[in-house]
Amino acid sequence: MTNHSGDPASLAPTTRRGSRRSARRGLATAAALGLTATLLAACGDDGKPVLNWYVNPDGVATFEKWAEKCSTDDYEIDVQLLPSSATEQRTQLARRLAAEDSSTDIMNLDPVFVAEFANAGWLQEIPEDHWGEIEGDVLEGPAETVTWDDKVYALPLWANTQVLWYRKTLAEQAGLDMSQPVTWQQVIDAAADNGGTVGVQGNKYEAYVVWINALVQGAGGEIVADTEKGRDASVEIDSDAGRAAAEVIQRLAESEAAQPDLSVSNEGTSLGLMYPEEGPGEFMVNWTFAYKNYADTVSPEQLEDLGWARYPQTVEGEESKPPVGGIDIGVGAYSENPDEAMAAAQCITQKDAQVELALTDGLMPSTESAYEEVISDGSYPEDLVELWRTSVDEGGPRPESAFYALISGAIQERWHSPTSVDPDSTPDNSAEYLEAVLKGEALL
Amino acid sequence: MTSTNVPAAAMPEQKSDKPTKKVDSDRTRAENRLGQKLVAPAIVLMLIVTAFPMVRAIWLSTFDYALTAPDDRNFIGIQNYLTALTDPLFWKSTGITVLYMVVTVAIELVIGFIFALVMHRVIFGRGIVRTSILIPYGIITVVSGFTWQFAFSYTNGFVNGWLPFIGDDFNWFGETTPAVIAICISEIWKTTPFMSLLLLAGLAQVSEDMIEAAKVDGASWWQRLWKVIIPNMRAAIMVAILFRALDAYRIFDNIFVMTNGAVDTQSISFLTYRQTIEQFQLGMGSALSVLLFLSVLLIAWLIIKLFRVDLAQARQEG
Numbered sequence: 001m002t003n004h005s006g007d008p009a010s011l012a013p014t015t016r017r018g019s020r021r022s023a024r025r026g027l028a029t030a031a032a033l034g035l036t037a038t039l040l041a042a043c044g045d046d047g048k049p050v051l052n053w054y055v056n057p058d059g060v061a062t063f064e065k066w067a068e069k070c071s072t073d074d075y076e077i078d079v080q081l082l083p084s085s086a087t088e089q090r091t092q093l094a095r096r097l098a099a100e101d102s103s104t105d106i107m108n109l110d111p112v113f114v115a116e117f118a119n120a121g122w123l124q125e126i127p128e129d130h131w132g133e134i135e136g137d138v139l140e141g142p143a144e145t146v147t148w149d150d151k152v153y154a155l156p157l158w159a160n161t162q163v164l165w166y167r168k169t170l171a172e173q174a175g176l177d178m179s180q181p182v183t184w185q186q187v188i189d190a191a192a193d194n195g196g197t198v199g200v201q202g203n204k205y206e207a208y209v210v211w212i213n214a215l216v217q218g219a220g221g222e223i224v225a226d227t228e229k230g231r232d233a234s235v236e237i238d239s240d241a242g243r244a245a246a247e248v249i250q251r252l253a254e255s256e257a258a259q260p261d262l263s264v265s266n267e268g269t270s271l272g273l274m275y276p277e278e279g280p281g282e283f284m285v286n287w288t289f290a291y292k293n294y295a296d297t298v299s300p301e302q303l304e305d306l307g308w309a310r311y312p313q314t315v316e317g318e319e320s321k322p323p324v325g326g327i328d329i330g331v332g333a334y335s336e337n338p339d340e341a342m343a344a345a346q347c348i349t350q351k352d353a354q355v356e357l358a359l360t361d362g363l364m365p366s367t368e369s370a371y372e373e374v375i376s377d378g379s380y381p382e383d384l385v386e387l388w389r390t391s392v393d394e395g396g397p398r399p400e401s402a403f404y405a406l407i408s409g410a411i412q413e414r415w416h417s418p419t420s421v422d423p424d425s426t427p428d429n430s431a432e433y434l435e436a437v438l439k440g441e442a443l444l
Numbered sequence: 445m446t447s448t449n450v451p452a453a454a455m456p457e458q459k460s461d462k463p464t465k466k467v468d469s470d471r472t473r474a475e476n477r478l479g480q481k482l483v484a485p486a487i488v489l490m491l492i493v494t495a496f497p498m499v500r501a502i503w504l505s506t507f508d509y510a511l512t513a514p515d516d517r518n519f520i521g522i523q524n525y526l527t528a529l530t531d532p533l534f535w536k537s538t539g540i541t542v543l544y545m546v547v548t549v550a551i552e553l554v555i556g557f558i559f560a561l562v563m564h565r566v567i568f569g570r571g572i573v574r575t576s577i578l579i580p581y582g583i584i585t586v587v588s589g590f591t592w593q594f595a596f597s598y599t600n601g602f603v604n605g606w607l608p609f610i611g612d613d614f615n616w617f618g619e620t621t622p623a624v625i626a627i628c629i630s631e632i633w634k635t636t637p638f639m640s641l642l643l644l645a646g647l648a649q650v651s652e653d654m655i656e657a658a659k660v661d662g663a664s665w666w667q668r669l670w671k672v673i674i675p676n677m678r679a680a681i682m683v684a685i686l687f688r689a690l691d692a693y694r695i696f697d698n699i700f701v702m703t704n705g706a707v708d709t710q711s712i713s714f715l716t717y718r719q720t721i722e723q724f725q726l727g728m729g730s731a732l733s734v735l736l737f738l739s740v741l742l743i744a745w746l747i748i749k750l751f752r753v754d755l756a757q758a759r760q761e762g
Binding site for chain 2: 087091094095098116117119120121204230231264402403405406409440441442443444
């Protein structure tokens with residue numbers, strides 16, 4: 001729109017041509033300036049190479065601190081900010097890497113990007129000796145997210161997971177024994193029978209897929225298997241597990257426990273319904289940040305009433321698979337200083353950095369040893385940190401595939417809105433559609 | 445009056461084709477050759493910056509090619525086109541794009557014409573009036589999109605408060621119809637000045653003598669408008685419609701900012717963007733952009749044929 005290729009020829013041609021010429025000259029100047037700036041940026045003031053570290057906007061102050069700490073006599077680390085939306089982060093990094101950008105040295109990656117970036121050859125492999133050193137310490141969930149095709153392509157920095165947050169009084173009123181694993185059915189019924197609600201992420205976006213994936217895995221299934229086959233991966237959502245997941249969503253959507261904005265709800269919308277002005281509050285599945293959020297905003301008595309438990313079971317008796325998220329650090333394949341960038345990435349992901357991220361920003365670590373230190377610090381209730389660690393360790397990542405964007409998009413397309421989910425048709429429909437999209441036979 | 449609309453040049457030109465060639469002197473030919481040489485660098489540059497990407501897009505569109513799986517790239521001929529053309533989503537997006545085009549161009553034509561009349565006739569504060577009418581056109585579409593998104597927002601916008609028959613918590617972006625209306629309004633607000641500029645150029649071409657003559661003959665203002673002014677600026681109107689229609693068909697920014705393609709507001713450009721940029725499906729994305737290009741060509745051809753637009757005449761070359 002901004003560019004009207006068809007300017008009216010009848011309008012003063014001379015002026016137009018003149019302005020175009022000056023515009024072109026302006027463009028050339030800008031390009032030259034930009035180039036100079038880039039060239040300058042590649043080398044620091046004192047001639048040291050500068051490594052660009054692309055970070056997502058969570059915990060930036062801590063990242064900046066560690067960029068400085070991890071800079072050495074041989075190189076300097078410079079923090080560059082990515083957009084806040086995960087899709088845009090991925091697009092921006094992908095554009096740079098697809099163009100073989102030599103200034104993309106270190107980057108924060110959402111776990112689901114690792115597989116597609118690695119498959120495209122955009123990430124350096126993590127040296128075996130370094131991975132061998134830390135492998136035993138890294139929790140199971142994050143370790144799975146950085147592996148693609150039996151090789152390791154990123155270093156886990158922090159790991160996120162979801163737990164079930166609830167009001168103790170609401171659970172008591174419903175007679176739910178929260179010390180035992182609970183099922184989605186129990187949670188939904190307990191909330192509905194006692195005037196409470198259940199908070200989930202039901203908007204048409206990535207976190208809705210996180211929920212669906214956790215439900216499917218909780219029933220022992222998978223959305224897609226054999227993802228290393230790329231377009232020929234086997235779509236498994238049309239299964240008993242897929243139907244069990246759809247049943248949970250349908251049950252909630254049809255229940256009085258559903259929140260009014262269910263179909264556009266996100267991580268932020270349900271936070272406020274924990275302590276509503278009226279009513280007993282809610283059960284909510286949400287990421288680790290929820291604790292710090294409440295600790296900073298509600299009164300001590302209210303905080304006392306906040307309970308947490310492991311992610312609910314999809315099927316009674318079958319262990320739940322809490323979602324795993326977080327940030328992995330990747331090293332660009334086209335970096336001008338690959339060895340320095342790899343060393344910097346190892347420095348950035350060290351235990352002390354992870355502990356600091358946890359304590360100052362609420363971003364939980366990805367290793368046993370860092371968790372030990374967070375527990376001993378005492379800033380968080382010990383049982384909560386233990387719960388997070390178990391959840392991260394035993395959680396289930398989303399499908400790792402070079403075509404993850406298609407998988408996620410196709411699932412969102414057919415499973416949204418939650419109110420339209422039907423166990424008899426949704427898994428079946430979505431499997432058919434996902435297969436067509438993966439094969440390139442349908443548009444998304 | 446009507447004589448100006450007849451494509452006068454067409455018929456005699458064919459007959460005088462041969463004699464014209466004979467008339468070419470050595471000097472004319474030499475000048476032509478020099479002219480061609482002078483233009484050549486520009487043409488080469490154009491070929492590099494426009495023809496190359498176009499040819500490459502056509503080439504890419506025959507592949508199954510995802511940026512994230514470069515090794516799996518394989519040649520599939522016209523399969524991408526078949527997939528796109530048999531996909532309901534493609535037609536749904538095409539339908540909504542045509543709707544955007546028809547609605548915005550029609551409304552812009554009316555408002556743009558009124559603005560053009562005002563700009564043409566205004567005597568006092570001419571500069572100020574013209575500038576203020578043209579300001580929206582100087583604003584970047586993305587900014588205009590954000591502005592209107594905030595205006596329509598039910599949490600911090602003013603539109604709901606101003607409209608009496610709409611509740612304060614009405615979400616404009618929650619359903620297709622209101623979302624399309626919001627997008628169209630932003631689009632119209634932003635590009636009407638362009639339309640009025642084109643029409644102003646046409647208005648300036650209408651001879652004052654003819655209007656005077658009509659006045660003397662006792663024609664009312666309305667009659668002068670419909671019988672003298674509009675028929676005489678037909679070519680300018682058609683050019684305005686043509687340019688705006690082609691432009692409107694490629695609508696992207698407002699959708700991207702205001703709904704991000706949600707609730708079925710996705711245009712063909714947006715669908716192409718999603719395949720190429722979000723999903724890295726370069727093959728399918730290229731096929732869609734080729735289809736987009738072809739549909740723009742088709743629309744241009746239809747408008748030129750249907751309304752018998754004579755572009756040469758619009759430039760007063762006829």
